Amino acid sequence: MIQLKAPWNERNGRFSPLKAVVFAGLFIPAAWIVYLDATGALEPKVVTELIHETGLWAIRFLLLSLLVTPLIRSARYPKLVAVRRMVGVAAFAYAAAHLTLYVVDQHFNLAHVASEIALRFYLTIGFVAWISLAALAATSTDAMIRRLGPKWRTLHSLVYGIGVLALLHFMIQAKADVTEPVIMTGLFLVLMLFRAAVKRQVPPWAAALIGVAVATPATALIEAGWYALVRHIPFWEVLDANVDPDMTFRPSAYVLAGGAALLAVAILRRGSQAKRAPAVGPRRSASAGPCANPATVSS
Structure with missing residues (x-):
């Protein structure tokens, strides 16, 4: 059973x-x-x-x-x-x-x-x-995980x-309004770029920075390209809207905010762990005797 x-x-x-x-x-x-x-x-x-x-x-x-x-x-x-x-x-x-x-x-x-x-x-x-x-x-x-x-x-x-x-x-x-799918596509890019960077031993904060730096302009390009191909709206008009402060938030702005949030979490967590890390004094030679500090922390 x-x-x-x-x-x-x-x-x-x-x-x-x-x-x-x-x-x-x-x-x-x-x-x-x-x-x-x-x-x-x-x-x-x-x-x-x-x-x-x-x-x-x-x-x-x-x-x-x-x-x-x-x-x-x-x-x-x-x-x-x-x-x-x-x-x-x-x-x-x-x-x-x-x-x-x-x-x-x-x-x-x-x-x-x-x-x-x-x-x-x-x-x-x-x-x-x-x-x-x-x-x-x-x-x-769990059963399928073990079986496979x-x-x-x-x-x-x-x-x-x-x-x-x-x-x-x-x-x-x-079709007409692709705001939300473009936002989701941009966030998906952030996550994929983060994973790819971490697999290459990049620190999480740097991986998040790479994700947001690449995915934000890519999102703007995807939006502009889609509207140009499907709705025949001039490519550069949509692209300019992404940097015009008088325009409402474009999908790239939401992707920037989402990626920045992930970056902030990584930086804050890194900072809090650095504060909690035990202080390590200068290494002494083996001849320093029993007073030498045995707690050596690798970077």
Whole structure:
């Protein structure tokens, strides 16, 4: 008989306040969507709005799951790893609701749904992302981790490709206003650049700096390029809007703020640890006898 563990408990069975808070927080968007529906805020196209809302939260939770490792590195708080799986499964749950509502919107005509997915590029890549996310969710249990062994890590590295597909699906679906998908794309770039830099032994604060320095102008270029290609708005007009103080905040500004927040966490944590580090006096030779300080700290 399979014994299910409470999601708010640690592996040793102890109650985890962190996991409990995160677990409860995962239901807040669903509750908010239900509230909007109940109050008539989603009318007149209720199902269409439900599709959009659930898809939006699926991508948000996917990005939050990708944020966990950079936060662990920057804040040096390894306990966050306990909630990464939970957030990733939530991303799949909202994506599943997103797809189910699309089927509802098509009056449960599965043949028509299949043809739409095959013929419409943005639906095709969205469905590929969903299938891949389902595979990750299905193999997220401790039993599957043990069964797959080293292959598990290889399989779950697909999450980066899933992120690209999900963001492209969101961008194409948004059509006229791509503000939020461009913001998410820029934040995704920050996280990917951070990971790539840390893998090359770059300190977390420097990795965050690289991420924000590269992703911010890249976000502006992505926005300007998209509007130029899709809506035929002059490229340089959109690009100039990113540096014009009289204009409203562009996506690049939000990416700059998000990357700066990650950088601030890394710098503050580094500073606080440096203050707590024990002072190390000058090294003495071995002939200094028993009075020599044996506590040698490597850099």
